Amino acid sequence: MAAASTVIPLGLLHMRPFQLWLRARGFHPIPRGKQGLHARGFVPFLCGSDPVSDFGSHSRSVLLTDTSLTGWGAVLNGRPAQGIWRGHFLYWHIDCLKMMAVFQALKYFLQQLRGYHVLVWVDNTAVVPYINRQGGLRSCHLNRLAQKILL
Template identity: 40%
Template sequence: MGQLFCLPRPTVDASLEGWEAVCRHLNINDSWSAGEKLLHINQLKLLAVFRVFKAFLCLLSGNVVQVVTDNMTTTYHINEQGSIHSQHLLLFAVEFWEWCMQHHIFPIVKMSLSLENVIADHLSRTSSTSHEWELHQDAFQMVLRRW
C-alpha cells in the first residue's frame, strides 16, 4: 500500500465569537452572524471546517487534507461521515462530504489538544474588525519550532 500524503494541513478552531484557520502561511477568520451564534458549539465547529475548506479551495482541491481541530465531535463526524446521535450534525456531515467529493477533496480530521491548536484557538476568540492580516512568517516559524 502506498504512503498517504496530506499536503495542505489547515488548523481550525471556533468559539461562540467566531472562527479561525491557518493553512500554510495563510490565515483567515470571521465572526458568526446573529443567527449562527444561536447554534450549538459543535455545529459551529463543523461549520468552521466547512468555511475553511471553501476559503482554501484552491489549495485543497484534488488532495487528501488532514484538518487539525480540538473538538472530538468534529473529528468523529467528519471521519465517520456522520453519526446517528444528532440529526443536525449528520445532515451537516453529509452536506460537507458531498461538497468535498464534488471538489475531489478527501478530508481526514486529526484531534489535537488546545495547546497544539494555539494559533487558531487564540485567534478564533479575538474580535477583529480587519480581516486582511497574517502572522509574520518569522513568528510562525518560531511557533512551529517550539511545538
C-alpha cells in the same frame, strides 16, 4: 447495505439517512455484551476507515481550525482565514459551530486544496468522529453538516 458501505465511496454517509429512519422508528443499536446480538431491533454500526492512513506518499495539506461562540479561524500553510458568526449562527451549539468552521475553512481555501489530501485539525471530540465516520446518529444537525462537508 452495511457491508457495501465499506467499498462504496462515502458509503457510510449515504447510509446515515436510512439509519436515522430506523432509529426514528424505535430500532436502536444494542451494545455487545450482556444483552447479546439477538436483541430486537439491533442495527450494527461500522466505523469508517481512518483517512490519515490513505495519505501515504500523496500530496497533502494540513488545515488547522478553531472556533469560539463569536467567530472562527483557520490556517493553511501559514495563511490565515477568519470569520464572525452572525444571525442564526449565534444560537448554535459550539459543536455545530466547530463543524461549520471546518466547512467555512475548506470553502475559503478550496482553490489551494484541489488535488490534495486534506488533514483537518479540530479540537473537538464530537466533530472529528462525525467527519471520519461520515456522519453519525446522535445529532441530526452535526450529521447534515458532515454531509455538507464531505459532499
